[in-house]
Amino acid sequence: MVPLALLFFLMAASVCEKAAAEKKLVFVVVLYRHGDRSPIKAYPTDPYQESDWPQGFGQLSEEGMRQQYELGQFLRKRYDGFLSQSYDRYEIVIRSTDSDRTLMSAESNLAGLYPPTDQQVFMPDLKWQPIPVHTVSLSEERLLKFPVGNCPAYDQLMKDTRETEEYQNVLIKYQDVITLVGNKTGQNLTLGTIWTVYDTLFCESKHNMSAPDWVTPAVMEQLRELRDLDFQFLFGFYKQREKSRLQGGLLLDKIVKGLSNMAAPDPKQRLKMEMLSAHDSTVLALHASLDVLNGRQPPYAACQIIELYRDDNGSASVMMFFRNDTTVEPYPQQLASCSFDCPLEEFIRITKPYISDDWDKECQEHSEGRDKEVIISLVVAGCLLFLLVVAILSVICWRKRPFSGQGYHHVASREVGVES
Incomplete structure (x- = not known):
């Protein structure tokens, strides 16, 4: 018997495909997390230090490059015929955070999306071509790196979050593992910082590095739960809408304005895709502002897709998909109180409360x-x-x-x- 959840998914996907077939795709926003990387840092008693990683901490690995290359190939297959076979600088714009791993992820992705053909082949044995990736310094980044700092109102929301009964209950529930991990790693940990240890242990396990004896499956599972809870505390859990207005709403505002601009027919308009190379927190901040947050850390190369369609009478609609598993097709996402094929006017109306009119x-x-x-x-x-x-x-x-x-x-x- 087919599980009800799977049956619903298949039916939803069928409805989305049918709706898309009756309309013309005119614009796509693609946001993805970088690929596999080395840890951001080591804990004090960690047997593996920065010298144990080929390029040091926080760098894209060869596996991460392959993940992004595969994602680029997926995008080529999905949008072949919509995007030109050859790279056209008027059709796509790529932006990344000013981080090695996201910049390299974008380049790896583009290698899969635009293998050079014809006159774009500048080296006979090289199936690659340079494509520009734009960025701004991290100190100026307000679009792709979250949480955004220098925001006292958000700081107060986080302070209020930590004072809620639910947060205190979580602190009590996990206090033993926080104390244990703190003692074993030689550092003073809190509910908001213990995720750094999980990140390090997770990266090491992915690269077949042996873990200390105290890192049991049960401990790793508790640390994973704390990692996911930390994301929920940052962007949801308590006053999600207010947090979104100060965080993910910045990116959502940019996306909504882009969709609105592209909705009006313009024969001179050649832009078809905006590609954003960023982080897990970027994806989750956007999900919170769209109110589709599930609180789980998105895997490496997870990809958020937002597509804009227009029909013959000029009306526009938005469809969203999330790809967090390379073995299945991206699953459809639905805004609250709107259909999968959401009219653009409704999309704008529903998301407006999550966007600040004057962020500063x-x-x-x-x-x-x-x-x-x-x-x-x-x-x-x-x-x-x-x-x-x-x-x-x-x-x-x-x-x-x-x-x-x-x-x-x-x-x-x-x-x-x-x-x-």
């Missing part, structure tokens, strides 16, 4: 509110201090004031019987 102002609102509270508190404290000083001075002056003698009696003299 909204990020600083909490800071401004705190400044006002501090000023008011200082004024009140100053007034109270002034009144206290006045009261003290009044008492001192009253005690030192000279007496006129009227009504004064030398009580002590009378008490001892001395006559005046």
